[in-house]
Amino acid sequence: MFDEKGDSIISANMLRVVIASTIFVSSLVAGLNDLPNVLLIVADDLGYADLGVYGSPTINTPNLDRLANEGAKFTQFIVGGPICTPSRSSMLTGRLPIRNGIYCNQDYPIDDLFRVFYPSSVYCLPDSEITIGDALETTHSSAMLGKWHLGHNEEYNCLPGNGNQGFDFFYGLPYSHEEGYPGPFPEGLVFPPVPLMCNGYFVEQPFNMSDYTSRLTTLTEKLIWRYAEGQKSLAASHVKDDHHINDSPISGLEIAYQELDKGKQNFSRPFFIHLAYENPHVPLFLSNSYSGKSRRGMYGDSVEEMDQSIGTILTALEQTGLAENTLIIFMSDNGAWVNPSNGLSTRPVKGMTPFDGGSNGAFRDGKGSTWEGGMRVPFIIWGPDVAPGVTIRSPVAAMDIFPTILDYMGQPLPSDRVLDGASLRPLLTGANTADPHECLYYWREHTLFAIRCGQYKAHFITRSGFNTSDPGVSHDPPLLFNIEWDIAESLPLDPDEYADTIDYLVSQANKHTSSIEHVPSLYIPQDFRHMPCCPRGSTVTATTRVWEQCVCSRVTYQDV
Ligand SMILES: *[C@@H]1O[C@H](CO)[C@@H](O)[C@H](O)[C@H]1NC(C)=O
Ligand SMILES: *[C@@H]1O[C@H](CO)[C@@H](O)[C@H](O)[C@H]1NC(C)=O
Ligand SMILES: *[C@@H]1O[C@H](CO)[C@@H](O)[C@H](O)[C@H]1NC(C)=O
Numbered sequence: 001m002f003d004e005k006g007d008s009i010i011s012a013n014m015l016r017v018v019i020a021s022t023i024f025v026s027s028l029v030a031g032l033n034d035l036p037n038v039l040l041i042v043a044d045d046l047g048y049a050d051l052g053v054y055g056s057p058t059i060n061t062p063n064l065d066r067l068a069n070e071g072a073k074f075t076q077f078i079v080g081g082p083i084c085t086p087s088r089s090s091m092l093t094g095r096l097p098i099r100n101g102i103y104c105n106q107d108y109p110i111d112d113l114f115r116v117f118y119p120s121s122v123y124c125l126p127d128s129e130i131t132i133g134d135a136l137e138t139t140h141s142s143a144m145l146g147k148w149h150l151g152h153n154e155e156y157n158c159l160p161g162n163g164n165q166g167f168d169f170f171y172g173l174p175y176s177h178e179e180g181y182p183g184p185f186p187e188g189l190v191f192p193p194v195p196l197m198c199n200g201y202f203v204e205q206p207f208n209m210s211d212y213t214s215r216l217t218t219l220t221e222k223l224i225w226r227y228a229e230g231q232k233s234l235a236a237s238h239v240k241d242d243h244h245i246n247d248s249p250i251s252g253l254e255i256a257y258q259e260l261d262k263g264k265q266n267f268s269r270p271f272f273i274h275l276a277y278e279n280p281h282v283p284l285f286l287s288n289s290y291s292g293k294s295r296r297g298m299y300g301d302s303v304e305e306m307d308q309s310i311g312t313i314l315t316a317l318e319q320t321g322l323a324e325n326t327l328i329i330f331m332s333d334n335g336a337w338v339n340p341s342n343g344l345s346t347r348p349v350k351g352m353t354p355f356d357g358g359s360n361g362a363f364r365d366g367k368g369s370t371w372e373g374g375m376r377v378p379f380i381i382w383g384p385d386v387a388p389g390v391t392i393r394s395p396v397a398a399m400d401i402f403p404t405i406l407d408y409m410g411q412p413l414p415s416d417r418v419l420d421g422a423s424l425r426p427l428l429t430g431a432n433t434a435d436p437h438e439c440l441y442y443w444r445e446h447t448l449f450a451i452r453c454g455q456y457k458a459h460f461i462t463r464s465g466f467n468t469s470d471p472g473v474s475h476d477p478p479l480l481f482n483i484e485w486d487i488a489e490s491l492p493l494d495p496d497e498y499a500d501t502i503d504y505l506v507s508q509a510n511k512h513t514s515s516i517e518h519v520p521s522l523y524i525p526q527d528f529r530h531m532p533c534c535p536r537g538s539t540v541t542a543t544t545r546v547w548e549q550c551v552c553s554r555v556t557y558q559d560v
Contacts, residue, residue: 035139035409036384037227037326038272039313040132040401042091043306044084044147044176044281046378047336049361050303054378056359058296059303063311064380067328069389071382072428076395078440078452079334080420082367082374082465084149084176085116086443087333087398088276092131092150092166094402094413094421096443098516100129102150104445105521108471111445114523115368117151119179119191119531123522124151124158125165130414132402133166133272139409141269143169143223145216146276149176151522153530154200161199167274168265171198171219171256174532177209177278177285192550195532196252199259202534203252204553209285211252212278217309219256220275221316226260228320230267252554270325272405275313279306280358282340284351299356327383327408329401335374338366338465364489368465370442370449371489372457384408386428394435395452400424418515439508446521451509455484456498458505477502 050056053065053073080090086097097103102125104114117124125131133142144160144167151158152174161170173194180191193206278285280302287305294300310330317323336358360366360373367374379396381404399421403413407423420441426432435454442450442457450459459479463472477495480502495502534552 034325035270037270037322038132038136038140038405038408039317039326039328040091040272040274041310041328041330042088042146042274042276043303043330043332043378044276044278045334045337045340045358045367046280046303046332047358047360047366048332048363048373048376048378049359050280050299050336051307051378053380055361056296059294059300061303061307063307063314064330064378066314067310067330067382068380071328071380071386071388072390072392074379074381074392074394074396076393077331077377077379077397078372078375078395078442079331079377079398081443082334082369083115084147084333089125089129089150090420091331091333091398091401092125092133092274093129094399094419095129095417096399096420096441096516098443098446099418099420099519101126101519101522103443103521104523106524109468112468115445117149117175117523118526119152119175120526120528121151121523122153122525122527122530124153124156126522127157127165130417131166132405133160133274135166135402135406135411135414136272136409137166139269139411140272141227141266142167142272142274143265144172144274144276145170145219145223146172146274147176147278148172148174148276152532155530159197159200162264169199169259171203171259172196172216172276173207173278176281177207178281178283180206192531192533195534195550197532198255201255201259202532202552203255205532205534205550206553208553209278211287212285213305213309214287215252216275216277217312219253220273220313222253222257222260223271223273224313224316224320224322226265226267227269227271228322231270231322232268277306277309279303282337282352282356283349284356297355298351299358303358325384327381327405329405330378330380330382331398331401332377334368335360335363335366335372335377335465337368338373362488366465369463370444370459371462371465372483372487374465375442381424381428385425387430390428390430392424392427394427394433395437395440396424396427397421397437397440400436404428418517439505439512441509441512448509448513450478451505451512452483453505453508455482456493456501456505457481457483457489458502458509460509478506480505 052061053068079087081087081097086102089100089102104111157164160167180194195205196203196207284298284302290301290305294304339354340357363373365371365373403421403423407425422436439453449461461472464470480493481489533550
């Protein structure tokens, strides 16, 4: 039965629906350009205690300190694996490296040798994985600048750029700069000199790293200005002022600029830029202007050069008006490499002495290990909705980055696979400050070495990060620490007194490991034919690709 009153209620409801759907439609129309830009910055082997805002007594990092002071600083963030390749795969996919196939399936002592992709590696991060770039494919335009290290075989489109791996554009190194002459390792093998590449082209081989950081800075600035013009967000007061970048591209960026001019990037979209510095990974390199600036030797200089680069990029974001709608995420790929000269090279190499690694502060051990020093790193998020100056003490992990970014885009998570992360947005806005994870997992290659639930961390195996004489020690019952009260993991708890806690952590670990579907390991197959070697005409064949022949620096665009 409908009376007048009822009718009017219906009309009011209908009106509300109409208004709501109008708002919805107009927000969809306006929506795409309103989605935030994302700048995901990764430092290489930066330790927990190597930024001013994380307590470095000697290294001056005003720009990263500013990001933390205006954004969110996390104190209990761990990466997905204690070394470069697995850490980056889990950061980009939101999944543990064991699910990506990015792990070694061999036991000691072989497992120490295959922990990352090498120049001769056949495989890479599989195409079937969804990277952040893939997930943002329909809304954003993407670029990867810097170190990739997730495989590079051309046959499988392993390198980013040209749409591969979710990135429209790539300028950087296919793997770590020490993997091949003139790096220190492994000089006795036949790895070619490390190449600088751009969208599948060789830019230089070997690559002289000394101006690398400034190239990445300039290229990032350039991209930001291009996007600002494309997004038409330049306010009238923002006079187009990238001439200092346009007029004289610093040497080595010409190919990058030509590639950008080809129109493959859609500059009218929001951007996703993934900027992966090589700083401060050994062997350290610096542009001349940074030598001797810090109180912490070459290592501190390298961190400070990166910080200045980030400051320049922040200025570009502000000058273009894009800063207010850009999410900046900063992390290190793993803990600092303690005594990095150890085991890699016997000859003295500049930038590769025992003092050229960083500091993990009070945390035990470093890069390579599942002690906190290997996996606990600085993590800063700055941008829209982030409560300014907040310190977030919840235990979180690098797999959270993928769902956090998708949450900002209002996009659902892929439903056809297991994700190991959770969105951090409720923590960032303060809407919900509950810990997003019941437990966090510490994998080293094919084995779960440790688990953390709440304040307790149980080690099933402990092993040093880089000591090829250390096969590791198994613990049954597991070695238990309260890592909120004992951040140095130096006071093991009594297993009898904590029997219930141990039972709980063990059952959580068993539940987790039994949920891991088997994915084949991708590290072991090696084939020298896949080592990146700049084109040298007919002299280079599959069998003659030894490093002496891969010297084309500098390659001009016409040559390739
Ligand atoms: C690399 O470039 C710098 C600066 O141009 C130069 O001083 C240095 O000698 C170069 N190194 C090599 C190995 O060519
Ligand atoms: C660029 O992206 C915008 C927004 O998604 C779209 O409308 C436009 O058609 C795209 N341009 C090209 C050339 O693909
Ligand atoms: C490496 O590990 C072995 C076995 O645990 C140990 O004896 C040796 O002292 C370690 N070396 C270093 C440099 O710590």
